[in-house]
Amino acid sequence: MPSITMTVNDKQVSGDVEGRTLLVQFIRDHLGLTGTHVGCDTSQCGACTVHVNGRAVKSCSLLATHVDGADVQTIEGLADGDVLHPMQEAFRQHHALQCGFCTPGMVMSAIGIVNDNPDPTEREIREALEGNICRCTGYHNIVEAISAAAKEMR
Amino acid sequence: MYDFEYQRAISVDDALKKYADSEDARFLAGGMTLVPVLKQRLDQPSNVVDLGDLADMRGISQEGNAIIIKAMTTHHAVNSSELVISKIPALAHLAGTIGDHMVRNRGTIGGSLANSDPAASYPSAVLALNATIITNNREIAADDFFTGMFDTALEEGELILSVSFPIPEEAGYKHFPNPASRYPIVGSFVAKTSNGVRVAITGAGPCAFRVDDFEDALTKKYNPEAIRDIKVSDEGLATDIHASAEYRAHLINVMTRRAIGE
Known part of the structure; x- marks a missing residue:
């Protein structure tokens, strides 16, 4: 089972995933960051959009292993305390x-x-x-x- | 999705070896087709060999009169490349019409070409610009590359490394997007070179193809009016819920004229 490490919202996180684990599953199920949504699950709707290394991507269409080592930002990482982005x-x-x-x-x-x-x-x-x-x-x-x-x- | 063994290549040679050592592997480029295909259980590879770390498979450069785009270069990178914008603006424009901006941040030219989706955009540019596809063991002319629906001249385990696009005198691309998916129902790429005009169509048939009658007429006179009355046969063209073969044949003429006009 691959072990992955990445930076999510400026915190280093790691976990053991299957090869087939999607990035959105890692974010929601492993990290408990449920602000990133799964809408269509077929890369049409964009509800799962996060940033990987500063670029917007659809996290339902990326393998978690695929972005091992990357810098990921989710909706939870945008606000600065009580100050919204x-x-x-x-x-x-x-x-x-x-x-x-x-x-x-x-x-x-x-x-x-x-x-x-x-x-x-x-x-x-x-x-x-x-x-x-x-x-x-x-x-x-x-x-x-x-x-x-x-x-x-x- | 069925599970598979995920492997991350550290070099091109390593990717080829991992592929060869696997029972039934797939190369993973941007994953914008492969991951959805796996999710739908339309494919069940034993191994997935990820090319994402291969920095030397990304990049755009000019060599002589050609623009070289390495296989792992994203659509966004092609769309925003100053070099491509200045030398082959139609190619940069085409890259910006693929998918949406999130897809363009991941999807790659090599992945698109290897997949040869009948509605993919890049094949029309590769064919019209008379590009050369450079793999790990040979160079394949665009005219020999696209062999059918989701089918190419690539052999098992063969990997696209880069694509060489001769710089045309001028070129244009116009597509008629599906109102829902935005894939081209018909896309036409026209390239004018010192050797004549080439016209390649995507979205209409099983894979990208050229239109000889248009090329002959446009080589004589590079003007949309030169092809206005040339009818394209609908034989072998796709019919689906979005467009009949007859309508696609009609759109081939319209999109080609508009591509010249741009």
């Missing part, structure tokens, strides 16, 4: 969620989008959200939140 705060201010299931993945994806494109147009945001599915909001407030957060993050 600008993207989280923007989602709150703009009511960019209803049921909230897609939200952790939306936020992690959105940060990746803004990191690559610090001043995105509305159209660019909408196109970049291709890999995240929300069945409640109609995306409108999500797009507004990302646009507002981008200004804060610049």
